[in-house]
Amino acid sequence: MRRMLAMVAVLGLVAVACGGGEATDAGPVPGKPAGSETTADPGTSTTGPSPTASGTPTTVPASTTQVAVWLVRGETLESVTRTVPRVPGIGAEAVKALLSGPTTAETRSGFTTAVPKDTRFIGLVIDGNGIARVDLTRDFESGGGSLGLTLRLAQVTCTLNQFPSVRGVRFALAGELVSVFSGNGIVIDKPVTCDSYREVLGRPGDTASFAGIWPFATKAELDAYAGGADRTYRDPVATARDFAVKYLGMDNPVDFPSRSTGPGTVEVPMGFRYGEGRTPVPSPRATFVVVVRQLGAQGASGPWTVVEATASNILVTTPKAGDEVGSPVRVTGQAHAFEGTVNVQVREDGMVAGQALGRGFVTGGGDQLRPYSGDITFRSPGKPGGAIVLTELSAADGQGILRATVVKVRF
Template sequence: MANRQSHGHQLRLCDTGGGERRSDGRARRDGGNGRDVQVGVPRVAARSEGRADAVLRPAHRFRRQHPRGRPHRPGRIGVPTRIVAHERCRDQPVRAMKRSALVMLGALGFVVAGCGSSHAVSLGEPTRQPTTTAQTTTPAAAKPAPTISFEVWFARGDHLVSEPRSHAATRRVATAALAALLAGPTAPERTNGDTTAIPSGTRLLGVSVKDGVANVDLTSEYQSGGGSLSMQMRLGQVVYTLTQFPTVGRVRFALDGAPVNVFSSEGIVLDHPVGRADYQNLAAAPAPLAGSWQSLPPAPVRLQTNLASVWTGTEMLIYGVKGVAADGNFLHASNALVAYNPTSRTWRRLPAPTGQAEYLGRHPAAWSGKEMLVWPDRAFDPSTNRWRQLPKSPASGTGLVAWTGHELIGWGGGCCGDAFSDGAAYNPVTNTWRKLAASPLAPSAAPTGAWDGREVIVLVGDFDPDGHRWPAHFARAAAYNPVTDTWRRIAPLPESRGGATATWDGHELLVVGGAGAPRGGQPAPLSRTGFAYNPAADRWRQLPPMESGRTASAVLWTGKTLLLWGGSESGNGTTVVPPHGLAYDPERNRWSPLPQAPLLGRTDPTAAWTGTQLIVWGGEKPGQNVASAFYDGAAFTPAR
């Protein structure tokens, strides 16, 4: 290779997309754009014997590019540059070559095989085919036809796997790869567990490549049948198969000639090109997030339910209810507060709040920088160990609560068949409340959302407490600006999601867990897929699927990763408690399991992020009343 480069020449196989033929018999030129588009060779072997679709190009005909892929996100790890052919390298006949060039091509055909590129996401190096054939005494005219090698991706369980394929040398290499993909796994591959999520009868209508984006036109059978995982898997199969070629970084889908913006009834948003990073979670079973757990010492108070916690900078304050009778009776229950210091690994019992006990519902809390504000009427100062009563809130319920840095804002809520659509804001400096402007949102007993640094993003469901769909004029998503006291409608979730949890990661609102809309009067199963909302673009994207759906989990943001621990994998029927938590990295668009905690699984634990540790504590035993709650906890320290 070094000798060849010293002569100032490199080899490049210039494969181009040829004409396609539509199902109606009319000729088609690569998606109907009237021209052939270079696809490029795959990273695997592309060899030639005798006359081949290969031409020598001087080194100056090449240019160095960075791989095309998803839009850059701050902090994304860079990927190696790659060499790609000049865009003027089109469908050209095999030209006469100098004798020395022919010698180089025959003797060093492996250079052609190695002119692919590295991708940010890989399922392993493609299977390499032999680059030469055995020497025989057959006349030159009988030499084997040149072939190319590439890979196709199939499903095996919840992940994608690659299988090698070879094909007669062709300029339409992308078409050949997709044809092999649509043909499905071979019998031996099926025996090994390979399947395909692409429905039978799906046909390729056209494929073209421009500016690193492959435009693929398939028949409408492609989006038929299957659930969310099946839809993700079939999209991933096409994306991985096409992005093995160095001139393809992303894929744009069309069905029966029409661009796809929302794919199937699962509501998968495809209004932009997608790449391997969008389906990275399907690539291989991820390794657990590196880090270690440590059990906490026993707490001085047995808080049983309605837990809320904040991190003060030095301690985790946990507020909740104690004294629930064994039969679940709250008659003698009361509120209590404790503090845990992770540096000294010690607890301290704090004074109980004054006033009437509040234990019939959830009471969210936020840290103001000085006090723990417990919605809607209490505040605790850990420096003085004193509670104070807040003025009466003008809001009707307890729903979504967010701290803006100046005010504690709450919206929605409800109990026992009620759903509210009003909100209020509390200013601890002036010790006053103000009522929020009327929102365009449908009432909601359990809204979700978060503060994004400028607005409170609020998401609500499609159905009222009686199971009837809210009228269409109600918004399902809106953002509130506390400076102007105004609301604006925003793009709704691509699909209904009850019981989900949302957190802000500094760029997007991440929504995970929960279940879709009820079907046929029955609760929907928990969804493995979540969504991310970009306020600047007013657009949602779908997250890769988790290993299982979750609800009643503790979810928080560390500054780099979303951590989820606890909760249930079952939204209806038998409750299944997962054995470990999960971590989502937005930069890599990938879920990973957390190491096994020294705790039993549970629902509704409380959690805090200290800056270096995830602390989880308490929670309830599935299927039992709150009197049999958990009173232990542990701290997880991610590896640096």
């Protein structure tokens, strides 16, 4: 029965995000309450100039959500987090946030943009095959050499390709589909993905080797946040709680007294608040531990980042933290869960609850810790780093998360 629930949950999460066209529901918005969405209604396109956007992660009110946008630092791209309106056309909002350019804090951290400042958003439509057609003004192709043109195409492509339902991107200028971009003759007559621009993505030393999983998956994101005024992630317990809600998708988790295990490292035990039928658990207990570290500045002003989560009932032998993995990835270890079922997701940096490159499950013991082994296939990542997320779901509804183990990996 539990396996059937797991498979139903996987099938139910097949999604299309952030545009219009023959789209389907992409599931919960990353880090948002149930009922919010990262997708656009079928046939929807949003128009108008890009708004001014915040450049740092914050505690997001119900009317907003967080997305990643790709900016330029040096000659490569790195992602930063932006807060945008929580509307059906979230992909359009992400593009408009990109067109607004880097914030003051991001500029101080060395970020720029290759997108001409006069570029305006016209519309976005996603067809039934997951191909996003983004329409921009002709200013988008003005000026710049070969590298600059490639960077701006990559910025828009990666910003849209973060949504799992977007399988490719086509560009239109003033309503006309583009096959050859600018006078430099860059051919874009077929859908492109973030992986198409791997040569200009952040170097592995800048991203994949960074220990952070969430909310900061790169040193650049951490530095940009540190230069801002938001205080949310300068507290280790608040960071762990947000991780449980926004990254894992838990409903109102319980945190227990934290403990320092060394300079700039804190372990925060977490548990679940509700049992079957959302009945409050009389005496919640810790079921897994979230490990947070200060990977930049230390002390009261230093931001905290989740580097792993561990559950004693879900032990992972392979892959180990920092391992390079490809599809399919062999996941092995020991587990004790209801009917032995442990759900597995492969995510790239920037993905949160409801988003994954690939999903599956493994089976350990239903009575005690027993070995498990399974291969999880996943689509091509657009970033060099990510995580393997293993969770035990509630036996009551197959959805509520009871415990989790999360391992940082490279692609």
